[in-house]
Amino acid sequence: MKFKARVVARGFSQREGVDYDEIFSPVVRHTSIRVLLAIVAHYDLELEQLDVNTTFLHGELEEEIYMTQPEGFEVSGKEDYVCKLKKSLYGLKQSPRQWYKRFDSYMLELGYSRSPYDCCVYHNKVEDGSMIYLVLYVEDMLIAARSKSDIQKLKGLLSAEFEMKDLGASQKILGMEIYRDRSKKKLFLSQKSYIQKQLSRFGMSSAKPLNTPSASNVHLSSAYAPQSEAEKEYISRVPYASVVGSLMYAMVCTRPDLAHVVNVVSRFMIQPGKEHWQAVKRIFRYLKGTPDVGISFGSDTECLVSGYSDSDYAGDVDTRRSMTGYVFTLGSSVVSWKATLQSAVTLSTTEAEYMALTEAAKEGIWLKGLVGDQGLHHDQAVVYCDSLSAICLAKDQVHHKRTKDIDVRYHFLSTEKRIKVKKVGTADNPADMFTKSIPYGKFQHCLDLLNVLSG
Known part of the structure; x- marks a missing residue:
């Protein structure tokens, strides 16, 4: 029988400004993972997975930190001595951040570019001109490229620097199961x-x-x-x-x-x-x-960002705030969605729809930037809305005098060139299910429009 033990620092006794300062460590957004999976399915790329062993032990400390000797492992004759840490240790508040900084600096040394839209997404051009991608979630990472040899080369470089576990072709990430049908260029994600x-x-x-x-x-x-x-x-x-x-x-x-x-x-x-x-x-x-319902990736449609927005005017019974709902697809694969209460009480359906459209536009701008940074360039992201009055308000500043109660941060669509707003019929707006409870027929129709189906 084999037993394992790990020395853990008493991070709860650390004092801010003395033995730690910044502790935030970024992780990849789930939206970025789905964008990568959509690209993998569309271009039939190889998709492999790596796991880092003893992740937080790789971080380099910037502060001077001392800890008592581990109980039972004191040096004889020097029991009153303390240990000075040379590297980060599990339990330290800054360990996750120091690990990310170490990994990030190494990826940049290898010539990879960090996405300005998600700092846990890296990419690089390989010899044949195609792209290789890597996304990082603490110790879990996905690597995608056209050639398996390019992936193996990156794996070798990472393994030379960190203690890695090669998991081969990706089948599960963060509790999400990945199923692929390479013959049909399809990928399915479920939980x-x-x-x-x-x-x-x-x-x-x-x-x-x-x-x-x-x-x-x-x-x-x-x-x-x-x-x-x-x-x-x-x-x-x-x-x-x-x-x-x-x-x-x-x-x-x-x-x-x-x-x-x-x-x-x-x-x-x-x-x-x-x-x-x-x-x-x-x-x-x-x-x-519906335990096996999930997201289907891969289609013959062009890999462009498009979204749908909707609102439910004064839908919250307690506060009378409206709901904002939006959903975005890359090609025909859903990659981003949101349902949330608006921050202010609106005075009309038009205002509620306009605020929802603005929130969707901001997500559309970010998504367009993310996919463009990964080599999928297009002029505009399209956002569909089923409210003609909200579309008019977004396109023409002359109407803004009627909505002085709306914060100025919502009034940018009329001059924003990265987003194109289009009309869609209410019956064909899948964002409807993000703002209200709807009957089964309409609910199923929305799922079909988004390629959310049983595996």
Whole structure:
């Protein structure tokens, strides 16, 4: 039998400004991972995965840090001595940041470029003129290139500098399963195992399946907070925060169909009531029937950024704020989505749609920059909106005098050349499911438009 032990620093005793300063360490955005997968599927690239062993031990310390000798391993005769750390150690607050800085500097030494749109995305041109990509999430990394030999060369360079584990062709990353059909240039991303694990964890494995995650005639509010002592006692035994957190991770990674309803139930984390808990259980009943639903990548359509925006005017019962919903595709593959309450109360449907359109445009600009940085250049990203009045407001500054109550940061679309706004019919706007609960027929139509389907 083999036993392992790891020396861990007592980071909780560190003092800011003395033995640590900055501690933030970036990780790759999930959107960037999906963009890479869309590129891999579209151009039929090789996709491999690496894992770094003892990640945080590679970081170089910038501060002078001392620690007591590990218990049971004191040097005889020098028990009152302390150890001066030469490199970062697990437990130190700055260890993740120092690891990223070490890795980042090495990638730049190799001649790779760091994306200005996501500092955990790296790329470089190889001898045949094609691109090689690397994305980093702490110790997990994906590498994509046209030639497997180019990937092997990069793996060799990384292994010479860090202790690496070669995982071969990528099959799973951050709990997301990757399935490829190279003959059809298709790639499928899902969290089937994760969802089944959560169903079992929260006792919903035998629940009766439903075909939508939320009921279209139910509007949750803080008025459903527990009033009696019996209700408070009941809710105290409910793992509401843990359940919503597990649903949120599925929504962020592979399940845009959960975006709206997860946003709604997460508003009541402080004081959930029975109705809120029933709404959460309904989401699990929906997942029970759709554990293998995920995102399909790969098509013959041109690899361009396009998006859809929508809003639900005064949809929040408590604050009367409107919902913003948007979704973006690269080619026909969904890569980015969001459902959130707007920061201010709007005075009309037009204003709500306009604010949603502006938020979508900002995401579109970022996405256009990200894919352009990776070699997929195009003049404009297109954002579709089903409100003609909001489109007119976005295109012509003469209308801005009617919306003086909207913050100035929303009034940039009329002069923004990187985004083109177009009209789409409400029936064909998939962003509709990000702003409200909709009937099964419309819900399924939105999923079909986004290539979100069962694996």
